[in-house]
Amino acid sequence: MLDQAALKIAQQRLRAVYDPQRFRAAAQQWGELLASHLERVQQRETRVLNWAEPVANIAEAERWLDEVEVTGAASRTTSNAAGSLTPALSQGEREESTDSQRFAKIVRQMLDRGHNLHHPRYIGHQVPAPVPIAGLFDAVGSVTNQVMAIYEMGPWATAVERALVNRLGEQIGWQRDSFAGLVTHGGSLGNLTGLLTARNVALGGSWEEGVANDGAKPVIVVQGDAHYSVARAAGVIGLGTKQVLRAALDERRKLDPQKLDEQLTELIAQGHRVVAVSACACATPIGAFDPLRDVAAVCRKHGVWMHVDAAHGGAALFSRRYRHLLDGVDQADSVVWDAHKMMFMPALCAFVLYRDKRHRFETFRQEAPYLFDPSAPGMAEYDSGMLTLECTKRAAAYGLWGTWSLFGQQLFEDLVDVTFDLGRVFYEKLLAAEDFVPLHEPECNIVAFRHVPAAMKAAPPEALGAFQRELRRRLIESGRFYIVQTNHGGVGALRVTIINPLTTTEDLDELLVTLRELGAELLKSDRP
Amino acid sequence: MLDQAALKIAQQRLRAVYDPQRFRAAAQQWGELLASHLERVQQRETRVLNWAEPVANIAEAERWLDEVEVTGAASRTTSNAAGSLTPALSQGEREESTDSQRFAKIVRQMLDRGHNLHHPRYIGHQVPAPVPIAGLFDAVGSVTNQVMAIYEMGPWATAVERALVNRLGEQIGWQRDSFAGLVTHGGSLGNLTGLLTARNVALGGSWEEGVANDGAKPVIVVQGDAHYSVARAAGVIGLGTKQVLRAALDERRKLDPQKLDEQLTELIAQGHRVVAVSACACATPIGAFDPLRDVAAVCRKHGVWMHVDAAHGGAALFSRRYRHLLDGVDQADSVVWDAHKMMFMPALCAFVLYRDKRHRFETFRQEAPYLFDPSAPGMAEYDSGMLTLECTKRAAAYGLWGTWSLFGQQLFEDLVDVTFDLGRVFYEKLLAAEDFVPLHEPECNIVAFRHVPAAMKAAPPEALGAFQRELRRRLIESGRFYIVQTNHGGVGALRVTIINPLTTTEDLDELLVTLRELGAELLKSDRP
Secondary structure (H helix, E strand, O other): OOOHHHHHHHHHHHHHHHOHHHHHHHHHHHHHHHHHHHHHHHOOOOOOEOOOOHHHHHHHHHHHHHHHHHHOOOOOOOOOOOOOOOOOOOHHHHHHHHHHHHHHHHHHHHHHOOEOOOOOOEOOOOOOOOOHHHHHHHHHHHHHOOEEOOHHHOHHHHHHHHHHHHHHHHHHOOOOOOOEEEEEOOHHHHHHHHHHHHHHHHOOOHHHHOOOOOOOOOEEEEEOOOOHHHHHHHHHOOOOHHHEEEEOEOOOOOEOHHHHHHHHHHHHHOOOOEEEEEEEEOOOOOOOEOOHHHHHHHHHHHOOOEEEEOOOHHHHHHOOOOHHHHOOHHHOOEEEEEOOOOOOOOOOOEEEEEOOHHHHHOOOOOOOOOOOOOOOHHHHHHOHHHOOOOOOEEOOOHHHHHHHHHHOOHHHHHHHHHHHHHHHHHHHHHHHOOOEEEOOOOOOOEEEEEEOOHHHOOOOHHHHHHHHHHHHHHHHHHOOOEOEEEEEOOEEEEEEEOOOOOOOHHHHHHHHHHHHHHHHHHHHOOOO | OOOHHHHHHHHHHHHHHHOHHHHHHHHHHHHHHHHHHHHHHHOOOOOOEOOOOHHHHHHHHHHHHHHHHHHOOOOOOOOOOOOOOOOOOOHHHHHHHHHHHHHHHHHHHHHHOOEOOOOOOEOOOOOOOOOHHHHHHHHHHHHHOOEEOOHHHOHHHHHHHHHHHHHHHHHHOOOOOOOEEEEEOOHHHHHHHHHHHHHHHHOOOHHHHOOOOOOOOOEEEEEOOOOHHHHHHHHHOOOOHHHEEEEOEOOOOOEOHHHHHHHHHHHHHOOOOEEEEEEEEOOOOOOOEOOHHHHHHHHHHHOOOEEEEOOOHHHHHHOOOOHHHHOOHHHOOEEEEEOOOOOOOOOOOEEEEEOOHHHHHOOOOOOOOOOOOOOOHHHHHHOHHHOOOOOOEEOOOHHHHHHHHHHOOHHHHHHHHHHHHHHHHHHHHHHHOOOEEEOOOOOOOEEEEEEOOHHHOOOOHHHHHHHHHHHHHHHHHHOOOEOEEEEEOOEEEEEEEOOOOOOOHHHHHHHHHHHHHHHHHHHHOOOO
16 A cells, blocks of 8 residues: 555655755845845835736736646755856756746745835835844744744743743733733734633633623623724624724723713613723724723723723833823733734734733633643643634744844834834924825824815815725825825725834825825826 | 934934845845754754753743843944954944844754754654745745735735635635635634634624523534634634534544434434534544545535534645545535645644635624725725734735745645655554554554553553653653654553654654653653
8 A cells, every 4th residue: 555665756855845955045045035125125116015906916826836837846856955057057957046046936926016015105004114134033933833832842932922921011010920921913813812811701601601691791892993803802702793882082082081981880780791991002093092091990990801902002112202102001901012013023923911910811711631731730831822812823923032132122112213203293294284184193103184185175075085095096006105094084084104114204295295196186087 | 392313313223223234144144044954953963852941941031132231232323234254343344243143143042942843853743844945935924024904915915825725725626716715823713713604604693792592502513532722712702612512433533424413413403503513634633534525414414514624634635645535525614724734834824715605704794994995895805804813914825825836736745645654654663563552543644652561561541641641751851752642542642743754764763762762761760
C-alpha cells in the first residue's frame, strides 16, 4: 500500500521548497522590493489606493493560480539557492533564476494591487500606516510559526504578550498583579470577549444553561455612537440586538452620565438585568471621548459592569498632553485597546484588559483536557486558550514588543502627539476655508467635515450628503487621497483619520484643493 | 495651545523611524538571521523547544522593555541607513551601527527563546512547520498593512481571499457561484462562525430577540471527540454548553450514522430544535474521519444543518490517494478548513465555506452605515466585515495565495501524502516494537500510542497514564523532541502529529529510542 519510492521523491521535492538557501535568496529580494516600494510610496510617486473593480481583481487573482499549473510551478527539485542571472547558465541555474523571477513577480503584483497606507495622503480609516520595522518583528513569528493556545507551544510569544499586558495595564493606572489581559485578533473580537465575560458575570449560569431571556430581558446599554461590533456582540452572545439600548449623548456626542443614571434606574426598576454599559474612548464618527470617571460612578452606583472600547484612544495614555482624555479609564471593568490603531502596529493586535484579574476565567468555563495538561496544572495560568476566542493564536504581539524594545516608549507618545495635533491643524484649515465646514471641534485625529461650494450652500440635506459621497468616491478612485465617509445628523459627510505620521500640513492643504477641483468637476457633470 | 516647533521635531523623529533606508538595512539583516536560523534548526543543531518557566520568560520580556528606557532607544533622529561596522566611525555611523546591533539582538532573542517548528523532531500539535517562503508573502501584508472589512481598504487582499475561496469550494466539489466563504483567524472562530449561522437559520429571530430557550431547549449534536471550540461555541452563542449533546461513536471513534438517526429522531420528538450536527474530518484525538456521506443523509432526513470541522483534514482533498477520507463533504452546509494546518501556512488562515451562498449573510444581520457605503451598495458583496467576526481583518490569505502561485497545487498533494504516509510508517514501527502500543490504526498523520516498558506492563491504568505524561514532560523540556499528550479510554497517552515534511523515518526511530532512554531514567527516579 505504501509506495516507499514515491514517498522519497515527494520528500525530496518538499525539502527543496523548505531549503533555507532558497529562503535566504527570496528574503533578500523581498527586502529590496519592499524597501523600494516604501520609498516610492512615501515620496508620493504612486497612487494611494490602486482601485480596481472587485470582479476584475478576483479574476486576476485566480489567473495567477491557473497560470502556475499551465506554465509550470517554480522548481521543487533543485535545492540550491536562487542566484542572479549570469552569462552562461546551466540547466539548474536557469531553473533557479526562473524561480527567483517568479517570486519577485508575485511580490510585485501584491504591492502593485494593494492599498498604500504609507502614502502621506492616506488619511482614511482607523488603520495606520504602521511602523515598517514592526512588520519584520511580526514576520519572525510568521516564518517560524510561533503560536499560542498553550504556553509550551509559544513560550516566548506568551511571555511577550504578558509583558505587554503588564505595561498597558500599568499605563491605565492599575496595580501590578491585580489585573489581567490578553491579545486577540482585533477590536471587534475584543469587544465580544469583554461583553461575553460581562454576560457570564451578570447572568450566572448562562454559560451552561443558555441565556434565559423570558420576562424582562437582559440588556446592554451602549454609547449611541458605539462601533457596530458592540451591538453585533449582543446578537452573537444570545442577548439579541433589540436588547442593545442606546445611551443618550450630549451635544458633543459624548455619553451623558446623568441621563445614563436615569436610564439605568428605570431599567432596573423594570426588572431588567443590565449586563454592561459600553462606553467609548473614543467613538468612531467624530472621535468623541466619553467622560469615563463620571460614567464609572454611575455604573458603580448601580452595580453594572463598565466596558470601555478604547480601541482607538487607549494609546493617548502615552501622551502627557492627551492622556487626560481617558481620565477615569482605570475605573472600567474591561477595556479594549488596539495596538494596531494608535500604536501604529500592523493588524491585528488588540488587547482586552480586566481591572480585576479574577474575571479572566469567566469568559469561558470549560475544560479541554487534551490541550491542558493535568501533569502541569499551574500552566493553565499561562495558556492563552483559556482566555481567548482563538485556540491556535498567532504571536500577534511580536511586532509591538520588538518595536517597543527598539525605540522605547517615547515613540508612542510622538505618534499620538503628532497625529492628534494634525487633527487640530486640519480643523483650523477647515474653519478658515469659505467652502468647507468642520462638523465638530476635534479631540483627536478624527475630523468629520463637508465640502460646501457656493453652488451647494442652499442644497437640501439629502443632495448635500449625496454630493459628499460621490465626491469621495471620485477622490479615492483617482488614487490622489484616501479618506472615508460618515453620517452626521443623518446626512452624508467626509471624514479623515490622520493616522499616518508622514502626512504633512501641506498634504492637508492639498486635500482641500483636490476636493475643490473634483467637486467642481462633479457639479459640471450630470451627477449626482 | 499647539506647539509648532515641538510638532516639527516629533515629526522629524518619526520620519527617521519610517525611513525606507532603515527598513532596507533591517530587512537584509532579518533575512540573514532567519535563514541561518532555519539552517541550524533543520540540521538539528538546536533544541526543538527552548523551554523556560513562564515567570522567567515574562521577566525577561519585561527586562527588554525596561532596558531600552535606561540604555537609550535606537536613534530616532538619523535618517541614514544602518551600515556595517567600518574602521573609522563618525558619530552618525556609530549611532547607526548601535541601532543595527540592537535590531539584530532583538530578532535573535525572539529566535532563541521560541519553539522550533522547523526542527525535524517537532511532531506535536496540529500546527505545522510552515513553508518558509509563505511567511514572506504573509509579511508583504504586514509591512504594508493590507486589511479588509470593506473592499476598498484591501482590494487585493479581498481578491486573493475570494480566489482561494473559489478554489477550495471547487475542491470540495461544489459548483462555481453556488457557494460562498470567508477567511477568519483560526478554526475555533471558524466553528463559531459556522454554528452562529446555523443558529440564526434554525432559530429565526434569535439574532434580534435573543435565544428563547424556555421549554425544550435548542441543542447542538457534536461528534464525541469534537474540538473544544465546538462546545465552547454553544456557550458563546447563548445556547449553553449543557445543550451540547455528544453523538455516539463507533469503535474507531467515528460518528455512528445509525445512532445519530435515532438520537435526532428522539430529540425532535421531544420538541427540541436541533441547531446543527457537527461532524469531524478529522477529530483531533486519533485523527478519525467521520462517514460524512452517511451523516449527511441523516441530517437531510431530519432537516438539520450539517457542519463539518475539516480544519485538519480538508487539505486531503488535494491528494488523489487520501481524498476518499472526505467523501460526502460536499453535502455539508458549512465546512471549516484551516490552511494553517495541512496546507502548511503560518497561523492563522482558516476558511469557512457555505454550500449555499445564500447563507453567507445569515451570520450577522446588521447594518454599519459608516462603514458600508450607500453610494456603492453593490460593494457589500465584497465587504468581508459583512461575513466575519473581525471588522479590520489582516490579509490572512496572502501566504497561501503567494505560495500557491509560486509552487502550484502539487505542493499541497505532496504535503498531505508525505505526512499521512509517515503516520502509517510510524504506526508500523510502534507495532513492531515490544515496548510500544499504538492505540489505533491511523487514517492520517495523527498517531496516539503509549510507551509500555516491561516494568509498566502490569501497572494500573492511572499509573500508566501518569507515566506517559511525566515521560512527555521530560522529553519536551529536554528539547530533543516535541510531541503532545492525549487521553485514550480516560487514560493518559502520547500523541504525535507528523506535520513537518522534514521529519524522516530515522527521526521516528530515534523518538522510540529517546522515549526508552527517558522512560528508564524515570523508572529509576522516585517519580512518578
